[in-house]
Amino acid sequence: MKLHRGLVAAVADALQSIFVQNRQADRVVEQLLKSNKKWGARDRAFLAEHVYDIVRWWRLIKYVSEKEHVSDQPGFWEIVGAWLIIKPLHLQNAEANQLPDWSEWMYLRQDVVLARYQDALAIRKIAGSVPDWLDEVCSRELGDAWDDELAALNRPALPVLRANTLKTTRDQLADLLGHEQVELLPGLPDALVLKKRQNVQQLESYQQGLFEVQDAGSQLIAPYLDIQPGMSVIDACAGAGGKTLHIGALLRQTGSVLSMDVEPFKLAELTKRAARSGMTNVETIVIQGLDSIKNLAGTADRLLLDVPCSGLGVLRRNPDSKWKLKPAFLDQIRKIQWDILSNYAAMVKKGGKMVYATCSILPSESEEQVQRFLKSFPDEWTLISEQRTSPARDGFDGFYMALMQRK
Numbered sequence: 001m002k003l004h005r006g007l008v009a010a011v012a013d014a015l016q017s018i019f020v021q022n023r024q025a026d027r028v029v030e031q032l033l034k035s036n037k038k039w040g041a042r043d044r045a046f047l048a049e050h051v052y053d054i055v056r057w058w059r060l061i062k063y064v065s066e067k068e069h070v071s072d073q074p075g076f077w078e079i080v081g082a083w084l085i086i087k088p089l090h091l092q093n094a095e096a097n098q099l100p101d102w103s104e105w106m107y108l109r110q111d112v113v114l115a116r117y118q119d120a121l122a123i124r125k126i127a128g129s130v131p132d133w134l135d136e137v138c139s140r141e142l143g144d145a146w147d148d149e150l151a152a153l154n155r156p157a158l159p160v161l162r163a164n165t166l167k168t169t170r171d172q173l174a175d176l177l178g179h180e181q182v183e184l185l186p187g188l189p190d191a192l193v194l195k196k197r198q199n200v201q202q203l204e205s206y207q208q209g210l211f212e213v214q215d216a217g218s219q220l221i222a223p224y225l226d227i228q229p230g231m232s233v234i235d236a237c238a239g240a241g242g243k244t245l246h247i248g249a250l251l252r253q254t255g256s257v258l259s260m261d262v263e264p265f266k267l268a269e270l271t272k273r274a275a276r277s278g279m280t281n282v283e284t285i286v287i288q289g290l291d292s293i294k295n296l297a298g299t300a301d302r303l304l305l306d307v308p309c310s311g312l313g314v315l316r317r318n319p320d321s322k323w324k325l326k327p328a329f330l331d332q333i334r335k336i337q338w339d340i341l342s343n344y345a346a347m348v349k350k351g352g353k354m355v356y357a358t359c360s361i362l363p364s365e366s367e368e369q370v371q372r373f374l375k376s377f378p379d380e381w382t383l384i385s386e387q388r389t390s391p392a393r394d395g396f397d398g399f400y401m402a403l404m405q406r407k
């Protein structure tokens, strides 16, 4: 594809917004696409793909362009140029681009970039493009499995849809979207994978609430609660409601769902999404300290704790979090997870069940928290089962879930 100066400049500007102004990659791309309505489909795809690829391979590209130690303004044009040079070697089936003779690339030496690329391949944290501290933490916690997980987390994920069974079935949805566009996923009764990336949220079927975009790993969590009709379910870290909506579909308008969070704006979004999905048995509560939890002691048949976490299981979708996460945040978030698990469990009735879930590949946020909980409350709680999805093994995002029962 012939390179257009305007598009390359837009990629460089987007990187500046992400790395200098610290903005979220998906927001930056969305805004750029919205404000450049004249770009055709190929241009739009070029911009989105190149921004995400460069964010994903940021450390590797800085290394090959000899900017490894420039943290502030590394020269975004040269970064884009270096990526265009190594991309055909680094990604399968990537189109090669002839770099035009533009002044911004005057000092970019193709031979140096290619030689440094070969050197980089021998150093995991550079070839796999992760910060030193993250490579150390993951390698310590996962051992040899980290190599494969890292490789899988660096592959972009295709969008997975969940048919909203309050309004349709998976087969009807596949008919509507076109069978050539989608694939089924064995073991996930409501899931469809889109064969090609596209903005499905613009489709009328989405506006009508016939489906949600939800990764396959995430679609395993609500069913893990073992929900029966008529139950009262609390989703205590409900956010904008991805799992609340799935719980609603499993309850089939029987029973009730109480969705809680500390962020009112997320619950407001949840309420809108629930209305679109046709779910009528949901209420929301903004958590204001532990009193909100104590008031609900012993009221839930089922409790979902989809706790805040590092998000290291979903790096395929949010590659910029590799650069935004900090070690101190990990310590802080583990403490919050423990506070939630040890305090919120009291909302479950005797004999009721709870799922503790994370989208992290780290045992310290997942298995180890659950083990600590079971050791701290041996007379009250028992583990029924636990499960992990692995980006390397399953091709899903990396989720963890543990099902526990109150004695």
Ligand SMILES: C[S@@+](CC[C@H](N)C(=O)[O-])C[C@H]1O[C@@H](n2cnc3c(N)ncnc32)[C@H](O)[C@@H]1O
Residues within 6 Å of the ligand: 236, 237, 238, 239, 240, 241, 242, 243, 244, 260, 261, 262, 263, 266, 287, 306, 307, 308, 309, 336, 340
């Ligand atoms: C992993 S996200 C939840 C995603 C959501 N369940 C979904 O499926 O879309 C974790 C949520 O926990 C919320 N949170 C953070 N601290 C909390 C706390 N102390 N109690 C309850 N929720 C909390 C965050 O605001 C965030 O929405």
